[in-house]
Amino acid sequence: MDRRTLIKLLAATAVTGCGPSPSEKKALKVVVAGAGIIGASVAYHLASAGASVTVIDKQAPASHASRGTFAWINATWAKQPRSYHAFTQDSVAYWHQLQQALDLPVRWSGSLEWYSTAERQEKLVGQIAEQIEWGEPARMIDSSEFAELEAKVLFSTGSSAAYSPNDGTVDPIVATQKLLAAAQSLGATIQYPSELTDVTLANGRLVAVETSTGTIATDRLVLATGAAENVIATMADIEVPQRTKPGIIVITKPMPRVLQRIISAPGIHMHQRDDGRIVLGEQDGAPQNEAHALRLEGRPNDYPSPVIAHDHANRMLAVAAQFAPDVQAAQVEAVYIGWRPLPIDGHPVIGSSPNRPDVYVAIMHSGVTLAPIVGQLAARELLTDTLVDSLSPYRPERSFEMIKRY
Numbered sequence: 001m002d003r004r005t006l007i008k009l010l011a012a013t014a015v016t017g018c019g020p021s022p023s024e025k026k027a028l029k030v031v032v033a034g035a036g037i038i039g040a041s042v043a044y045h046l047a048s049a050g051a052s053v054t055v056i057d058k059q060a061p062a063s064h065a066s067r068g069t070f071a072w073i074n075a076t077w078a079k080q081p082r083s084y085h086a087f088t089q090d091s092v093a094y095w096h097q098l099q100q101a102l103d104l105p106v107r108w109s110g111s112l113e114w115y116s117t118a119e120r121q122e123k124l125v126g127q128i129a130e131q132i133e134w135g136e137p138a139r140m141i142d143s144s145e146f147a148e149l150e151a152k153v154l155f156s157t158g159s160s161a162a163y164s165p166n167d168g169t170v171d172p173i174v175a176t177q178k179l180l181a182a183a184q185s186l187g188a189t190i191q192y193p194s195e196l197t198d199v200t201l202a203n204g205r206l207v208a209v210e211t212s213t214g215t216i217a218t219d220r221l222v223l224a225t226g227a228a229e230n231v232i233a234t235m236a237d238i239e240v241p242q243r244t245k246p247g248i249i250v251i252t253k254p255m256p257r258v259l260q261r262i263i264s265a266p267g268i269h270m271h272q273r274d275d276g277r278i279v280l281g282e283q284d285g286a287p288q289n290e291a292h293a294l295r296l297e298g299r300p301n302d303y304p305s306p307v308i309a310h311d312h313a314n315r316m317l318a319v320a321a322q323f324a325p326d327v328q329a330a331q332v333e334a335v336y337i338g339w340r341p342l343p344i345d346g347h348p349v350i351g352s353s354p355n356r357p358d359v360y361v362a363i364m365h366s367g368v369t370l371a372p373i374v375g376q377l378a379a380r381e382l383l384t385d386t387l388v389d390s391l392s393p394y395r396p397e398r399s400f401e402m403i404k405r406y
Protein backbone atom coordinates (compact mmCIF):
# COMPACT_ATOMS: atom_id res chain seq x y z
CA MET A 1 0.00 0.00 0.00
CA ASP A 2 1.47 3.42 -0.89
CA ARG A 3 1.83 6.21 1.71
CA ARG A 4 -1.05 8.28 0.29
CA THR A 5 -3.49 5.38 0.57
CA LEU A 6 -2.26 4.64 4.10
CA ILE A 7 -2.77 8.28 5.15
CA LYS A 8 -6.28 8.28 3.73
CA LEU A 9 -7.22 5.00 5.34
CA LEU A 10 -5.87 5.95 8.77
CA ALA A 11 -7.64 9.27 8.92
CA ALA A 12 -10.87 8.15 7.33
CA THR A 13 -11.20 5.30 9.82
CA ALA A 14 -10.40 7.69 12.63
CA VAL A 15 -12.94 10.27 11.50
CA THR A 16 -15.99 8.26 10.71
CA GLY A 17 -16.20 5.88 13.63
CA CYS A 18 -19.96 5.66 13.30
CA GLY A 19 -22.62 7.32 11.17
CA PRO A 20 -22.65 7.91 7.43
CA SER A 21 -19.68 6.76 5.37
CA PRO A 22 -17.28 9.44 4.12
CA SER A 23 -18.57 9.16 0.57
CA GLU A 24 -22.11 10.00 1.69
CA LYS A 25 -20.81 13.27 3.09
CA LYS A 26 -18.20 14.04 0.54
CA ALA A 27 -20.03 16.94 -1.04
CA LEU A 28 -19.89 18.92 2.22
CA LYS A 29 -17.93 22.12 1.70
CA VAL A 30 -15.95 23.32 4.71
CA VAL A 31 -13.83 26.44 5.11
CA VAL A 32 -11.26 26.22 7.88
CA ALA A 33 -10.14 29.68 9.03
CA GLY A 34 -6.68 29.51 10.61
CA ALA A 35 -3.75 27.43 9.40
CA GLY A 36 -2.13 26.80 12.77
CA ILE A 37 -1.70 23.26 14.02
CA ILE A 38 -5.40 22.97 14.96
CA GLY A 39 -6.75 24.20 11.62
CA ALA A 40 -4.23 22.00 9.82
CA SER A 41 -5.28 18.89 11.75
CA VAL A 42 -9.00 19.58 11.27
CA ALA A 43 -8.42 20.18 7.55
CA TYR A 44 -6.41 16.99 7.18
CA HIS A 45 -9.06 14.85 8.88
CA LEU A 46 -11.88 16.49 6.92
CA ALA A 47 -10.10 16.06 3.60
CA SER A 48 -9.29 12.45 4.46
CA ALA A 49 -12.98 11.75 4.91
CA GLY A 50 -13.86 13.26 1.55
CA ALA A 51 -15.00 16.79 2.46
CA SER A 52 -14.28 19.65 0.09
CA VAL A 53 -11.93 21.74 2.23
CA THR A 54 -10.55 25.25 1.84
CA VAL A 55 -8.09 26.48 4.46
CA ILE A 56 -7.52 30.23 4.72
CA ASP A 57 -5.08 32.13 6.90
CA LYS A 58 -4.80 35.87 7.25
CA GLN A 59 -1.03 35.56 7.46
CA ALA A 60 0.56 32.15 6.78
CA PRO A 61 0.58 28.57 8.11
CA ALA A 62 2.07 28.26 11.62
CA SER A 63 2.69 31.99 11.91
CA HIS A 64 1.13 32.53 15.36
CA ALA A 65 0.87 30.30 18.48
CA SER A 66 1.85 27.23 16.47
CA ARG A 67 5.20 28.89 15.77
CA GLY A 68 5.88 30.54 19.14
CA THR A 69 5.15 27.42 21.19
CA PHE A 70 7.25 25.15 23.37
CA ALA A 71 5.53 22.19 21.66
CA TRP A 72 5.59 19.77 24.59
CA ILE A 73 3.22 16.85 23.97
CA ASN A 74 2.02 15.64 27.34
CA ALA A 75 -0.80 14.49 29.57
CA THR A 76 0.81 15.54 32.84
CA TRP A 77 -0.53 16.84 36.15
CA ALA A 78 -1.76 20.18 34.80
CA LYS A 79 -4.40 18.36 32.79
CA GLN A 80 -7.25 18.38 35.32
CA PRO A 81 -9.79 16.94 36.01
CA ARG A 82 -9.39 13.28 35.15
CA SER A 83 -11.67 13.43 32.09
CA TYR A 84 -9.46 16.16 30.58
CA HIS A 85 -6.40 14.11 31.43
CA ALA A 86 -7.91 11.10 29.62
CA PHE A 87 -8.73 13.32 26.64
CA THR A 88 -5.12 14.50 26.39
CA GLN A 89 -3.83 10.95 26.92
CA ASP A 90 -5.88 9.90 23.87
CA SER A 91 -4.29 12.66 21.86
CA VAL A 92 -0.78 11.69 22.97
CA ALA A 93 -1.53 8.14 21.82
CA TYR A 94 -2.91 9.36 18.48
CA TRP A 95 0.26 11.47 17.92
CA HIS A 96 2.17 8.19 17.55
CA GLN A 97 -0.09 7.06 14.70
CA LEU A 98 -0.02 10.40 12.94
CA GLN A 99 3.73 10.60 13.32
CA GLN A 100 4.06 7.30 11.47
CA ALA A 101 1.50 8.07 8.79
CA LEU A 102 2.82 11.53 7.95
CA ASP A 103 6.46 11.22 9.00
CA LEU A 104 6.12 14.01 11.57
CA PRO A 105 9.17 15.27 13.51
CA VAL A 106 8.16 14.10 17.00
CA ARG A 107 10.78 13.14 19.59
CA TRP A 108 9.52 10.90 22.40
CA SER A 109 12.09 11.70 25.07
CA GLY A 110 10.11 11.97 28.29
CA SER A 111 10.36 14.95 30.64
CA LEU A 112 12.04 15.90 33.91
CA GLU A 113 10.46 18.53 36.10
CA TRP A 114 11.27 20.12 39.44
CA TYR A 115 10.80 23.33 41.40
CA SER A 116 12.89 25.57 43.63
CA THR A 117 10.64 25.71 46.71
CA ALA A 118 9.94 22.88 49.16
CA GLU A 119 6.23 23.71 49.08
CA ARG A 120 5.96 23.36 45.30
CA GLN A 121 8.08 20.21 45.31
CA GLU A 122 5.77 18.66 47.88
CA LYS A 123 2.79 19.49 45.70
CA LEU A 124 4.56 17.92 42.72
CA VAL A 125 5.00 14.67 44.64
CA GLY A 126 1.22 14.60 45.26
CA GLN A 127 0.51 15.41 41.62
CA ILE A 128 2.74 12.58 40.42
CA ALA A 129 1.05 10.16 42.84
CA GLU A 130 -2.25 11.13 41.22
CA GLN A 131 -0.77 10.66 37.73
CA ILE A 132 0.29 7.14 38.70
CA GLU A 133 -3.22 6.42 39.94
CA TRP A 134 -4.56 7.67 36.60
CA GLY A 135 -2.39 5.26 34.64
CA GLU A 136 0.59 7.44 33.68
CA PRO A 137 4.00 5.79 34.01
CA ALA A 138 5.30 8.95 35.76
CA ARG A 139 7.41 8.72 38.95
CA MET A 140 9.65 10.76 41.21
CA ILE A 141 13.36 10.04 40.76
CA ASP A 142 16.39 10.91 42.90
CA SER A 143 19.52 12.76 41.89
CA SER A 144 21.54 9.68 41.01
CA GLU A 145 18.89 8.43 38.55
CA PHE A 146 18.57 11.98 37.25
CA ALA A 147 22.32 12.02 36.51
CA GLU A 148 21.98 8.77 34.56
CA LEU A 149 19.14 10.17 32.48
CA GLU A 150 20.57 13.62 31.93
CA ALA A 151 24.35 13.70 32.24
CA LYS A 152 24.77 17.34 31.17
CA VAL A 153 22.15 18.89 33.44
CA LEU A 154 23.07 19.99 36.96
CA PHE A 155 20.74 18.75 39.65
CA SER A 156 21.28 19.08 43.39
CA THR A 157 22.12 15.97 45.34
CA GLY A 158 19.28 15.09 47.65
CA SER A 159 16.60 16.60 45.42
CA SER A 160 13.95 14.73 43.48
CA ALA A 161 12.36 15.33 40.08
CA ALA A 162 9.24 14.12 38.34
CA TYR A 163 10.02 11.87 35.38
CA SER A 164 7.25 11.46 32.80
CA PRO A 165 8.60 9.03 30.19
CA ASN A 166 5.61 9.27 27.81
CA ASP A 167 6.11 12.92 26.91
CA GLY A 168 7.38 14.16 23.60
CA THR A 169 8.02 17.29 21.58
CA VAL A 170 7.43 18.15 17.96
CA ASP A 171 8.66 20.73 15.49
CA PRO A 172 5.28 22.48 15.31
CA ILE A 173 5.98 24.39 12.11
CA VAL A 174 6.99 21.30 10.17
CA ALA A 175 4.09 19.31 11.67
CA THR A 176 1.59 22.00 10.61
CA GLN A 177 3.07 22.17 7.14
CA LYS A 178 2.97 18.39 6.76
CA LEU A 179 -0.65 18.15 7.92
CA LEU A 180 -1.58 20.84 5.40
CA ALA A 181 0.41 19.16 2.65
CA ALA A 182 -1.37 15.87 3.39
CA ALA A 183 -4.75 17.68 3.30
CA GLN A 184 -3.74 19.26 0.01
CA SER A 185 -2.74 15.90 -1.43
CA LEU A 186 -6.29 14.77 -0.57
CA GLY A 187 -7.84 17.67 -2.47
CA ALA A 188 -7.88 20.57 0.03
CA THR A 189 -7.09 24.11 -1.10
CA ILE A 190 -4.85 26.32 1.06
CA GLN A 191 -5.08 30.09 0.59
CA TYR A 192 -3.00 32.76 2.29
CA PRO A 193 -2.84 35.57 3.04
CA SER A 194 -6.61 35.54 3.10
CA GLU A 195 -8.52 36.94 6.07
CA LEU A 196 -12.00 35.82 7.06
CA THR A 197 -14.03 39.03 7.28
CA ASP A 198 -17.69 38.01 7.39
CA VAL A 199 -20.21 35.22 7.03
CA THR A 200 -23.26 35.18 4.76
CA LEU A 201 -26.37 33.45 6.06
CA ALA A 202 -29.61 32.56 4.31
CA ASN A 203 -32.53 31.50 6.53
CA GLY A 204 -30.11 31.05 9.40
CA ARG A 205 -27.85 28.66 7.46
CA LEU A 206 -24.35 29.47 6.30
CA VAL A 207 -23.99 29.86 2.55
CA ALA A 208 -20.68 31.64 2.13
CA VAL A 209 -17.80 33.34 3.87
CA GLU A 210 -16.29 36.64 2.90
CA THR A 211 -12.55 36.95 2.86
CA SER A 212 -10.02 39.61 1.97
CA THR A 213 -9.48 37.67 -1.26
CA GLY A 214 -13.11 37.07 -2.22
CA THR A 215 -16.26 35.09 -1.43
CA ILE A 216 -16.15 31.33 -0.81
CA ALA A 217 -19.40 29.34 -0.98
CA THR A 218 -19.47 26.88 1.91
CA ASP A 219 -21.71 24.68 4.08
CA ARG A 220 -19.60 24.87 7.25
CA LEU A 221 -17.00 27.18 8.75
CA VAL A 222 -14.41 26.08 11.30
CA LEU A 223 -12.87 28.83 13.40
CA ALA A 224 -9.37 27.69 14.30
CA THR A 225 -8.21 31.25 14.67
CA GLY A 226 -6.31 30.85 17.94
CA ALA A 227 -5.96 33.96 20.06
CA ALA A 228 -7.23 36.36 17.36
CA GLU A 229 -9.46 38.98 18.97
CA ASN A 230 -13.18 39.28 18.16
CA VAL A 231 -13.29 36.56 15.49
CA ILE A 232 -15.43 34.14 17.51
CA ALA A 233 -17.85 36.84 18.63
CA THR A 234 -18.25 38.21 15.10
CA MET A 235 -18.32 34.99 13.10
CA ALA A 236 -19.89 32.53 15.56
CA ASP A 237 -22.05 35.06 17.40
CA ILE A 238 -20.92 33.75 20.78
CA GLU A 239 -18.54 35.02 23.46
CA VAL A 240 -15.63 32.80 24.39
CA PRO A 241 -13.87 34.59 27.25
CA GLN A 242 -10.11 34.27 26.86
CA ARG A 243 -7.20 35.46 28.98
CA THR A 244 -4.66 35.30 26.20
CA LYS A 245 -1.13 35.90 27.37
CA PRO A 246 2.24 36.04 25.65
CA GLY A 247 5.21 33.71 26.05
CA ILE A 248 8.71 33.92 24.61
CA ILE A 249 10.27 31.05 22.68
CA VAL A 250 13.94 30.97 21.70
CA ILE A 251 15.27 28.55 19.08
CA THR A 252 19.03 28.08 18.86
CA LYS A 253 21.11 27.01 15.91
CA PRO A 254 21.82 23.26 15.80
CA MET A 255 24.48 22.15 18.30
CA PRO A 256 25.87 18.84 19.60
CA ARG A 257 23.51 17.06 21.96
CA VAL A 258 23.28 18.63 25.42
CA LEU A 259 19.76 17.62 26.47
CA GLN A 260 18.27 14.16 26.24
CA ARG A 261 14.84 14.98 27.65
CA ILE A 262 12.41 17.84 28.13
CA ILE A 263 13.66 19.83 31.10
CA SER A 264 11.25 21.88 33.18
CA ALA A 265 13.58 23.62 35.64
CA PRO A 266 12.81 26.59 37.88
CA GLY A 267 12.26 29.57 35.57
CA ILE A 268 12.96 27.82 32.27
CA HIS A 269 11.75 25.01 30.01
CA MET A 270 14.09 23.49 27.45
CA HIS A 271 14.43 20.60 25.03
CA GLN A 272 16.66 19.76 22.13
CA ARG A 273 15.24 18.56 18.84
CA ASP A 274 16.62 15.75 16.74
CA ASP A 275 18.01 18.42 14.40
CA GLY A 276 20.17 19.71 17.29
CA ARG A 277 18.22 22.94 17.84
CA ILE A 278 17.50 23.78 21.48
CA VAL A 279 14.08 25.26 22.24
CA LEU A 280 13.76 27.46 25.33
CA GLY A 281 10.54 28.66 26.91
CA GLU A 282 10.14 31.06 29.78
CA GLN A 283 8.08 29.87 32.70
CA ASP A 284 7.01 33.33 33.76
CA GLY A 285 5.37 35.83 31.46
CA ALA A 286 6.58 39.33 30.68
CA PRO A 287 7.24 41.65 33.65
CA GLN A 288 4.18 43.76 34.49
CA ASN A 289 5.55 47.20 33.66
CA GLU A 290 4.68 50.04 31.34
CA ALA A 291 7.50 49.41 28.85
CA HIS A 292 6.36 45.83 28.33
CA ALA A 293 2.71 46.78 28.18
CA LEU A 294 3.54 49.25 25.38
CA ARG A 295 5.65 46.72 23.51
CA LEU A 296 2.90 44.13 23.67
CA GLU A 297 0.14 46.42 22.44
CA GLY A 298 -1.50 44.94 19.34
CA ARG A 299 -0.21 41.46 20.24
CA PRO A 300 2.92 41.40 18.08
CA ASN A 301 4.47 38.04 17.19
CA ASP A 302 7.93 39.52 16.70
CA TYR A 303 10.11 41.97 18.62
CA PRO A 304 10.35 45.61 17.56
CA SER A 305 14.06 45.12 16.87
CA PRO A 306 16.53 42.21 16.61
CA VAL A 307 18.62 43.81 19.38
CA ILE A 308 15.79 43.64 21.92
CA ALA A 309 14.97 40.09 20.80
CA HIS A 310 18.56 38.96 21.26
CA ASP A 311 18.85 40.67 24.66
CA HIS A 312 15.82 38.72 25.83
CA ALA A 313 17.12 35.49 24.30
CA ASN A 314 20.49 35.95 25.99
CA ARG A 315 18.79 36.40 29.38
CA MET A 316 16.92 33.14 28.81
CA LEU A 317 20.12 31.36 27.72
CA ALA A 318 21.80 32.54 30.93
CA VAL A 319 18.97 31.05 33.03
CA ALA A 320 19.15 27.81 31.04
CA ALA A 321 22.94 27.67 31.49
CA GLN A 322 22.51 27.64 35.28
CA PHE A 323 21.13 24.12 34.79
CA ALA A 324 22.83 23.05 31.55
CA PRO A 325 26.13 24.97 31.28
CA ASP A 326 26.77 23.86 27.68
CA VAL A 327 23.68 25.80 26.56
CA GLN A 328 25.64 29.04 27.14
CA ALA A 329 27.56 28.33 23.90
CA ALA A 330 24.33 28.16 21.85
CA GLN A 331 23.73 30.68 19.10
CA VAL A 332 20.28 32.16 18.81
CA GLU A 333 18.49 31.46 15.53
CA ALA A 334 14.99 32.81 16.25
CA VAL A 335 13.03 34.52 19.01
CA TYR A 336 9.24 34.39 18.85
CA ILE A 337 6.46 35.94 20.85
CA GLY A 338 3.60 33.45 21.06
CA TRP A 339 0.09 34.41 22.22
CA ARG A 340 -1.66 31.57 23.97
CA PRO A 341 -5.23 30.96 22.86
CA LEU A 342 -6.50 30.52 26.41
CA PRO A 343 -10.18 30.21 27.34
CA ILE A 344 -10.44 31.50 30.92
CA ASP A 345 -11.08 28.06 32.43
CA GLY A 346 -8.00 26.66 30.67
CA HIS A 347 -10.01 24.07 28.74
CA PRO A 348 -10.54 23.85 24.98
CA VAL A 349 -13.60 25.30 23.29
CA ILE A 350 -14.79 22.87 20.64
CA GLY A 351 -18.15 22.60 18.91
CA SER A 352 -20.82 24.36 16.89
CA SER A 353 -22.04 27.73 17.98
CA PRO A 354 -25.57 27.43 19.39
CA ASN A 355 -26.37 30.69 17.59
CA ARG A 356 -24.87 29.70 14.24
CA PRO A 357 -24.95 25.90 13.97
CA ASP A 358 -22.85 25.83 10.79
CA VAL A 359 -20.00 27.66 12.49
CA TYR A 360 -17.72 25.37 14.47
CA VAL A 361 -15.26 26.68 17.04
CA ALA A 362 -11.88 25.07 17.88
CA ILE A 363 -9.89 27.32 20.22
CA MET A 364 -7.51 26.02 22.87
CA HIS A 365 -4.31 26.01 24.81
CA SER A 366 -2.21 22.85 24.74
CA GLY A 367 -3.21 22.82 21.11
CA VAL A 368 0.01 21.09 20.15
CA THR A 369 -0.80 18.18 22.44
CA LEU A 370 -4.46 18.19 21.41
CA ALA A 371 -4.22 18.76 17.64
CA PRO A 372 -4.54 15.09 16.61
CA ILE A 373 -7.60 14.22 18.71
CA VAL A 374 -9.31 17.55 18.08
CA GLY A 375 -8.81 17.25 14.33
CA GLN A 376 -10.17 13.73 14.38
CA LEU A 377 -13.23 14.39 16.56
CA ALA A 378 -14.13 17.78 15.09
CA ALA A 379 -14.10 16.25 11.62
CA ARG A 380 -16.30 13.40 12.87
CA GLU A 381 -18.84 15.82 14.33
CA LEU A 382 -18.85 18.02 11.24
CA LEU A 383 -19.22 15.16 8.79
CA THR A 384 -21.62 12.89 10.61
CA ASP A 385 -23.80 15.48 12.36
CA THR A 386 -23.33 13.59 15.60
CA LEU A 387 -22.04 14.77 18.96
CA VAL A 388 -18.99 13.02 20.36
CA ASP A 389 -19.35 12.42 24.11
CA SER A 390 -15.75 13.15 25.01
CA LEU A 391 -16.14 16.69 23.63
CA SER A 392 -19.19 17.51 25.76
CA PRO A 393 -17.23 19.33 28.55
CA TYR A 394 -15.74 21.72 25.99
CA ARG A 395 -18.76 23.23 24.27
CA PRO A 396 -18.78 26.95 23.48
CA GLU A 397 -22.08 27.49 25.32
CA ARG A 398 -20.82 26.26 28.72
CA SER A 399 -20.53 28.76 31.53
CA PHE A 400 -16.92 29.81 31.90
CA GLU A 401 -15.23 30.15 35.28
CA MET A 402 -11.78 31.64 35.73
CA ILE A 403 -9.43 28.74 36.54
CA LYS A 404 -5.68 29.30 36.23
CA ARG A 405 -4.09 26.09 35.01
CA TYR A 406 -1.14 27.63 33.09
Ligand SMILES: Cc1cc2nc3c(=O)[nH]c(=O)nc-3n(C[C@H](O)[C@H](O)[C@H](O)COP(=O)(O)OP(=O)(O)OC[C@H]3O[C@@H](n4cnc5c(N)ncnc54)[C@H](O)[C@@H]3O)c2cc1C
Nearest residue numbers: 034036038058064065066069072196226247338366367369
Ligand atom coordinates in the same frame (compact mmCIF):
# COMPACT_ATOMS: atom_id res chain seq x y z
C1 LIG B 1 4.67 30.40 24.63
C2 LIG B 1 3.74 29.24 24.37
C3 LIG B 1 4.07 27.96 24.79
C4 LIG B 1 3.20 26.90 24.56
N1 LIG B 1 3.58 25.65 24.92
C5 LIG B 1 2.79 24.60 24.62
C6 LIG B 1 3.23 23.27 24.89
O1 LIG B 1 4.34 23.06 25.38
N2 LIG B 1 2.38 22.25 24.58
C7 LIG B 1 1.15 22.47 24.00
O2 LIG B 1 0.42 21.51 23.75
N3 LIG B 1 0.72 23.73 23.74
C8 LIG B 1 1.51 24.78 24.02
N4 LIG B 1 1.10 26.05 23.73
C9 LIG B 1 -0.23 26.25 23.14
C10 LIG B 1 -0.24 25.89 21.67
O3 LIG B 1 0.89 26.40 21.03
C11 LIG B 1 -1.50 26.44 21.04
O4 LIG B 1 -2.61 25.94 21.76
C12 LIG B 1 -1.63 26.03 19.57
O5 LIG B 1 -0.50 26.40 18.84
C13 LIG B 1 -2.86 26.70 19.00
O6 LIG B 1 -2.92 26.41 17.65
P1 LIG B 1 -4.03 27.10 16.76
O7 LIG B 1 -3.91 26.50 15.42
O8 LIG B 1 -5.33 27.03 17.45
O9 LIG B 1 -3.66 28.66 16.78
P2 LIG B 1 -2.57 29.48 15.96
O10 LIG B 1 -1.34 28.70 15.72
O11 LIG B 1 -2.44 30.79 16.65
O12 LIG B 1 -3.26 29.67 14.56
C14 LIG B 1 -4.35 30.53 14.35
C15 LIG B 1 -4.25 31.03 12.94
O13 LIG B 1 -5.45 31.74 12.64
C16 LIG B 1 -5.14 32.77 11.75
N5 LIG B 1 -6.22 33.75 11.80
C17 LIG B 1 -6.62 34.51 12.85
N6 LIG B 1 -7.66 35.27 12.50
C18 LIG B 1 -7.95 34.96 11.21
C19 LIG B 1 -8.92 35.42 10.29
N7 LIG B 1 -9.83 36.36 10.61
N8 LIG B 1 -8.91 34.91 9.03
C20 LIG B 1 -8.01 33.97 8.68
N9 LIG B 1 -7.06 33.50 9.51
C21 LIG B 1 -7.03 34.00 10.75
C22 LIG B 1 -3.80 33.30 12.27
O14 LIG B 1 -3.09 33.99 11.25
C23 LIG B 1 -3.10 32.02 12.72
O15 LIG B 1 -2.23 31.50 11.72
C24 LIG B 1 1.95 27.12 23.91
C25 LIG B 1 1.63 28.41 23.46
C26 LIG B 1 2.51 29.45 23.68
C27 LIG B 1 2.17 30.81 23.15
